[in-house]
Amino acid sequence: MKVCVYPGSFDPITKGHMDIIERASKIFDRLIIAVLVNSNKQAAFSLDERVDLIKACISGNPNIEVDSFKGLLIDYMNQKKANVIVKGLRVVTDFEYEFQMALLNKNLDADIETIFMMTNSKYSYLSSSIVRELASLGANIDEFVPEIIKNRVLDKFRVGKG
Numbered sequence: 001m002k003v004c005v006y007p008g009s010f011d012p013i014t015k016g017h018m019d020i021i022e023r024a025s026k027i028f029d030r031l032i033i034a035v036l037v038n039s040n041k042q043a044a045f046s047l048d049e050r051v052d053l054i055k056a057c058i059s060g061n062p063n064i065e066v067d068s069f070k071g072l073l074i075d076y077m078n079q080k081k082a083n084v085i086v087k088g089l090r091v092v093t094d095f096e097y098e099f100q101m102a103l104l105n106k107n108l109d110a111d112i113e114t115i116f117m118m119t120n121s122k123y124s125y126l127s128s129s130i131v132r133e134l135a136s137l138g139a140n141i142d143e144f145v146p147e148i149i150k151n152r153v154l155d156k157f158r159v160g161k162g
């Protein structure tokens, strides 16, 4: 059984993430979306909110699980008996960071493979930070986040705007 983990902050999930999730779920028997408990980075959405938003977007697919983890990804992979990490690649700057992480993880556990999927060209410039920025400015985010969570994302940034 090929179990793949898709790790990330998902703060919040975007259509770019969804594209990777849909494609990866067709290749693997089981896909675990693993939300990182950021210790050094303040997230806009709490861990529970990020997990809930993802769950709302993937409901109905029994091969996809949503979970969270902290600490070493490799330890989490072993705990879940997962053998593949999937990452999305957008621009060259993603590559540099991901290349380093993939080599590091390979060094920590040679049995675990990292695979990369090229972004869908429609979403090559899309990141969670862009969504947060647009939402906080009251811009339209229809193109960037799944319809089902759109209002929850907008509401987050409406709060406290006075």
Ligand code: ADP
Pocket: 007, 008, 009, 010, 011, 014, 015, 016, 017, 020, 086, 087, 088, 089, 090, 094, 118, 119, 120, 123, 124, 125, 126, 127, 128, 129
């Ligand atoms: P970000 O905050 O930059 O959106 P995340 O940590 O949530 O990043 O991303 C998790 C994974 O999803 C990373 O492998 C990242 O490269 C990938 N990813 C994020 N956005 C996209 C996109 N638009 N297209 C393809 N992959 C993406």
